[in-house]
Amino acid sequence: MPQFEIANFIPQMFWLAIFFAILYFLVVRPTLPKLGRVMTERETRIGGDLDTAQHAKAEADRMAAEHEAGVADAHARARARVAEAQAAAAKSLEARLAASNAAIDARTAETQASIEAARASATGQIETVAADAAADIVQKLTGVRPDPGASATAARAALA
16 A cells, blocks of 8 residues: 555655645634634524523413412302302292291191181081981980970080
């Protein structure tokens, strides 16, 4: 291999140094500052973006907390309204129930009085019919009609 021959080694090293210097001074040296500026600019932009993202996240967290607090407050107010509505409905129902019970009690009293009056009338009529029947039976058996007051008293005593 020719590059490993000692006679060719020194000129190859010379040309290597020249091309290295040319590459270094013409390509690398002008490019490195631009590359450094681009990297610094990117670091600055990324850092700013991260700061902006952190601020946005903090703001979003704050807004989420406010929203949750608002929702919890709305739930509490809704529960209170439901409880108030249930209490009002219960009071209304109790009032209507009391009014219905009063009306039922009044009708029951009226009906009871009517039943008592009908019972008294029926009892009076039964006593009258029983007294007449007893008087008829006594008249048929003895041939004499008993006193209407005495037959009424006897019928009343027998029915009691």
